[in-house]
Amino acid sequence: MRTKLLRFGPDALGKAGVVGSGRLYAAVAVGGFRRYATYRTATLAGVFTNTVFGVILASTYTALWDERPHLGGYDQSDALTYVWLGQALLTTMCVMGTGFEDELIERIRTGDIAIDLYRPADLQMWWLAQDLGRALFQFVGRGLIPFAVGAWLFDLTLPASPLTWLAFLVAVALGALVSYSFRFLVALAAFWLMDGAGIVQMTWLAGVFCSGMVLPLNVFPGVLGEVVRALPWAALIQAPADVLLGAADPVGTFAFQAGWAVALLAAGRFLQAAATRRVVVQGG
Amino acid sequence: MDGPFNESFNESFADSFNGSSHDSSHDSFIELDGVEKVFDVRKRTGFMRSERREVRAVDSISFRVARGEMVGYIGPNGAGKSTTIKMLTGILTPSGGRLRVAGIDPSRERTRLARRIGVVFGQRTTLWWDLPLIDSYRLMHRMYRIPDARYRENLDRCVELLELADLLDVPVRQLSLGQRMRGDIAAALLHDPEVLYLDEPTIGLDVISKARVREFLRDLNTERGTTVLLTTHDLQDIEQLCSRVMVIDHGRLMYDGPLTGLHEVGDSERTLVVDLERELPPIEVPSARVVRVEGPRQWLAFPASESAAPLVARIAAEYPLVDLSVRDPDIEAVIAKMYADQAEKAGRAAS
Amino acid sequence: MGVSGAVGTGVRTGSRAHDDRDGWGAWDDGPLGRWERVLDGVRAYRMIAGMWIRSTMAYRVSFVMTTIGNLTATGLDFLAIVLMFSRIDRLGGYSLPEIAFLYGLSAISFGTADLVVGSMDRLGRRVRDGTLDTLLVRPAPVLAQVAADRFALRRLGRITQGLAVLGYALLTLDDVHWTILKVLLVPVTVISGGAIFCAVFVGGAAFQFVARDASEVQNAFTYGGATLLQYPPGLFARDLVRGVTFVLPLAFVNWLPALYVLGRPYPLDLPEWVAFLPPLVAAGCCALAGLAWRAGLRSYRSTGS
Numbered sequence: 001m002r003t004k005l006l007r008f009g010p011d012a013l014g015k016a017g018v019v020g021s022g023r024l025y026a027a028v029a030v031g032g033f034r035r036y037a038t039y040r041t042a043t044l045a046g047v048f049t050n051t052v053f054g055v056i057l058a059s060t061y062t063a064l065w066d067e068r069p070h071l072g073g074y075d076q077s078d079a080l081t082y083v084w085l086g087q088a089l090l091t092t093m094c095v096m097g098t099g100f101e102d103e104l105i106e107r108i109r110t111g112d113i114a115i116d117l118y119r120p121a122d123l124q125m126w127w128l129a130q131d132l133g134r135a136l137f138q139f140v141g142r143g144l145i146p147f148a149v150g151a152w153l154f155d156l157t158l159p160a161s162p163l164t165w166l167a168f169l170v171a172v173a174l175g176a177l178v179s180y181s182f183r184f185l186v187a188l189a190a191f192w193l194m195d196g197a198g199i200v201q202m203t204w205l206a207g208v209f210c211s212g213m214v215l216p217l218n219v220f221p222g223v224l225g226e227v228v229r230a231l232p233w234a235a236l237i238q239a240p241a242d243v244l245l246g247a248a249d250p251v252g253t254f255a256f257q258a259g260w261a262v263a264l265l266a267a268g269r270f271l272q273a274a275a276t277r278r279v280v281v282q283g284g
Numbered sequence: 285m286d287g288p289f290n291e292s293f294n295e296s297f298a299d300s301f302n303g304s305s306h307d308s309s310h311d312s313f314i315e316l317d318g319v320e321k322v323f324d325v326r327k328r329t330g331f332m333r334s335e336r337r338e339v340r341a342v343d344s345i346s347f348r349v350a351r352g353e354m355v356g357y358i359g360p361n362g363a364g365k366s367t368t369i370k371m372l373t374g375i376l377t378p379s380g381g382r383l384r385v386a387g388i389d390p391s392r393e394r395t396r397l398a399r400r401i402g403v404v405f406g407q408r409t410t411l412w413w414d415l416p417l418i419d420s421y422r423l424m425h426r427m428y429r430i431p432d433a434r435y436r437e438n439l440d441r442c443v444e445l446l447e448l449a450d451l452l453d454v455p456v457r458q459l460s461l462g463q464r465m466r467g468d469i470a471a472a473l474l475h476d477p478e479v480l481y482l483d484e485p486t487i488g489l490d491v492i493s494k495a496r497v498r499e500f501l502r503d504l505n506t507e508r509g510t511t512v513l514l515t516t517h518d519l520q521d522i523e524q525l526c527s528r529v530m531v532i533d534h535g536r537l538m539y540d541g542p543l544t545g546l547h548e549v550g551d552s553e554r555t556l557v558v559d560l561e562r563e564l565p566p567i568e569v570p571s572a573r574v575v576r577v578e579g580p581r582q583w584l585a586f587p588a589s590e591s592a593a594p595l596v597a598r599i600a601a602e603y604p605l606v607d608l609s610v611r612d613p614d615i616e617a618v619i620a621k622m623y624a625d626q627a628e629k630a631g632r633a634a635s
Numbered sequence: 636m637g638v639s640g641a642v643g644t645g646v647r648t649g650s651r652a653h654d655d656r657d658g659w660g661a662w663d664d665g666p667l668g669r670w671e672r673v674l675d676g677v678r679a680y681r682m683i684a685g686m687w688i689r690s691t692m693a694y695r696v697s698f699v700m701t702t703i704g705n706l707t708a709t710g711l712d713f714l715a716i717v718l719m720f721s722r723i724d725r726l727g728g729y730s731l732p733e734i735a736f737l738y739g740l741s742a743i744s745f746g747t748a749d750l751v752v753g754s755m756d757r758l759g760r761r762v763r764d765g766t767l768d769t770l771l772v773r774p775a776p777v778l779a780q781v782a783a784d785r786f787a788l789r790r791l792g793r794i795t796q797g798l799a800v801l802g803y804a805l806l807t808l809d810d811v812h813w814t815i816l817k818v819l820l821v822p823v824t825v826i827s828g829g830a831i832f833c834a835v836f837v838g839g840a841a842f843q844f845v846a847r848d849a850s851e852v853q854n855a856f857t858y859g860g861a862t863l864l865q866y867p868p869g870l871f872a873r874d875l876v877r878g879v880t881f882v883l884p885l886a887f888v889n890w891l892p893a894l895y896v897l898g899r900p901y902p903l904d905l906p907e908w909v910a911f912l913p914p915l916v917a918a919g920c921c922a923l924a925g926l927a928w929r930a931g932l933r934s935y936r937s938t939g940s
């Protein structure tokens with residue numbers, strides 16, 4: 001049962017060839033959602049861990065904002081909201097990795113990727129649909145409960161306007177898109193690198209630090225702050241948080257996120273084409 | 285099979301005095317008396333509800349295996365084969381009954397027993413993936429505390445008979461499935477186990493590798509007297525290796541005896557595939573019947589207990605024969621036949 | 636009876652009968668047997684860890700990269716605290732060197748446990764894919780075999796970084812009146828703390844026998860605990876501090892002895908001598924973790940996969 005679900009990869013394509021591509025990708029997204037929904041115990045365990053980390057971080061942030069109220073333009077309850085949003089979005093945005101990229105790298109390493117590239121469905125779109133399904137599950141399954149616990153234990157800034165919440169959801173969706181496009185690039189790098197583990201670890205490092213998981217990006221000092229706030233990782237957690245907290249203009253934020261998404265997706269296209277040529281030249 | 289039960293009193297009496305080593309008069313090496321294994325299985329029935337159900341994976345099994353026997357242990361998937369092996373090796377604790385291997389209660393003295401048994405899990409290699417084969421053997425040497433001279437002797441022997449000489453310095457990940465299986469078997473034998481458990485030792489191997497593995501096991505059994513218990517899906521493994529076969533299904537021992545007996549019990553048939561020069565009407569011979577015709581090729585079923593030789597001779601004499609082959613019934617077919625016959629008998633008895 | 640067993644194995648093994656009695660006698664339960672078992676576990680651990688080191692060296696470039704990665708990852712962790720202090724002078728009343736002292740002790744203890752038994756969080760996976768069974772048919776304690784699984788020298792990165800931060804703290808702490816007792820307390824704390832974290836890892840693995848997919852729960856106590864201990868106890872809710880003092884005694888890893896060294900008040904009005912309890916607490920934790928492990932393994936062997 002479990003292995004069957006795990007194999008829900010490009011192999012399932014053969015059967016779906018006749019279905020319209022929109023419906024196909026919808027089905028793939030549902031598959032991605034379900035695949036993660038199977039692991040109930042793991043989800044509960046993750047919720048617990050996110051909650052514990054939330055409590056620890058929230059306590060240190062409380063002390064930090066006690067020292068310096070309005071640090072980075074946040075007041076204390078803004079900062080605490082930021083902590084709990086970070087825990088809620090951590091797995092949705094795959095900040096610590098372990099999304100589809102491990103599987104894709106494995107397929108590249110074993111050469112199975114050649115089969116995927118000759119299939120009628122587009123590689124980038126296929127994994128995008130799958131990953132968005134996963135993101136949706138983790139947003140609901142792993143995000144809501146820690147955030148609710150945080151709101152119960154601490155004094156959080158929760159906007160009253162439904163429009164703000166709606167804008168927040170849009171920012172989360174765009175963040176998930178940026179997260180995917182970047183990880184797709186990383187995975188494709190395995191075509192040219194002998195060992196995918198190294199680059200995955202490097203991007204994991206960069207992701208944890210530059211996404212604002214350890215410290216909100218607006219607290220970073222000087223030029224370092226300017227730089228990290230312009231990088232794509234700022235679109236993952238900082239951007240949705242700023243939209244929810246009313247700290248940034250939603251339209252500008254969307255433009256920033258969408259800009260990175262388009263750029264990274266285009267780069268992914270380019271790399272995918274290069275990879276396809278390489279596979280064709282080498283004969284798979 | 286009749287003797288040991290009468291002696292169970294004496295045996296348990298002896299055990300209570302000396303659990304560490306004991307022998308029955310028939311030199312039974314493996315002894316099971318009414319061994320059971322019951323699992324609690326939780327089945328999800330709704331979103332948060334689940335149902336608990338008892339599953340008897342092994343249901344009151346009794347048998348004896350003498351030292352030096354080579355026994356096939358077969359049955360469909362989920363029949364209880366691997367559960368039995370896990371109890372014999374001490375991995376699982378039986379829920380009931382009495383079990384002894386070399387006089388030792390496996391579940392209570394697992395590590396002590398480990399030095400005296402060898403286990404090969406067909407699809408799970410215990411060799412070190414990224415290291416040369418020889419490194420895995422060196423680890424066995426130290427972990428089992430095998431005396432140097434004996435280790436060298438056993439290694440040389442395995443290397444020679446399993447043709448591993450060229451593979452010793454090759455990382456395990458570069459070995460083929462057949463090479464790896466040979467490597468695994470050698471690893472399980474370096475410490476001179478008195479019994480070797482093999483779980484699907486020929487699964488996925490090519491014909492030559494299968495033959496090599498079988499030949500090695502036969503030698504091991506005859507020359508060193510190692511007791512061998514193997515589970516398999518390949519009826520040829522059993523035919524070529526085992527004088528005795530046990531069939532388990534739904535946790536119960538359905539049959540225990542020689543393979544020929546199993547054929548009789550199951551009354552199974554082998555198939556002779558005949559390629560003729562041209563299309564002909566179905567072949568007519570007394571000891572076989574045609575079950576399928578496809579152009580010049582014909583399939584004839586004949587009783588598995590009979591030799592194919594007279595049949596082949598007769599067809600060759602009377603028909604323009606180009607090629608032929610004999611196909612064995614697989615284990616599933618034998619067992620299915622066995623059930624069908626039993627059901628028929630039961631039906632007859634009822635009426 | 637002993638002779639008949641040896642005779643039964645045939646001429647070939649007859650000569651082994653003598654070693655057998657000696658070798659196996661050691662496995663009989665009893666105080667001596669238990670001690671032998673511990674030694675045997677350590678021996679098996681060394682052998683398996685050695686094999687893993689050799690395996691990693693088959694991919695040298697990868698090893699170098701992941702080691703650097705590990706060092707950088709833990710380095711960034713402390714960098715975040717340094718960044719905080721670029722905006723503030725004190726956090727919860729503690730200076731940067733004082734926090735570095737807490738951080739260094741926590742990182743070294745946790746890093747040691749992570750190096751020694753860190754792979755135990757993979758136990759659930761081993762149970763799921765059935766590879767645990769291959770360890771159960773070996774003549775070595777399963778705990779040692781599981782603990783040595785995937786032994787990785789790259790985990791020295793965290794210990795190295797912890798030592799560097801502790802070194803920085805010791806050089807920059809200026810208000811501490813060092814006594815011999817305080818100097819001795821530092822290494823004792825590190826070792827006991829490592830043992831307490833080891834116990835947490837083993838306990839977490841034991842829990843995975845029951846809940847196979849729950850490996851992430853243990854991250855809350857290992858990684859979460861290590862993060863918690865980097866900051867002064869005053870930052871956290873009283874109930875949380877109570878919990879990590881009396882229920883899961885992480886407070887003894889570094890908080891209490893470090894507060895004694897720094898001359899800071901204890902949380903929860905604890906008496907001063909609790910700073911010297913870590914070795915005792917560590918022994919207790921290890922004993923409990925051992926019992927939990929045995930119970931977990933027993934439950935696995937009766938329920939199977």
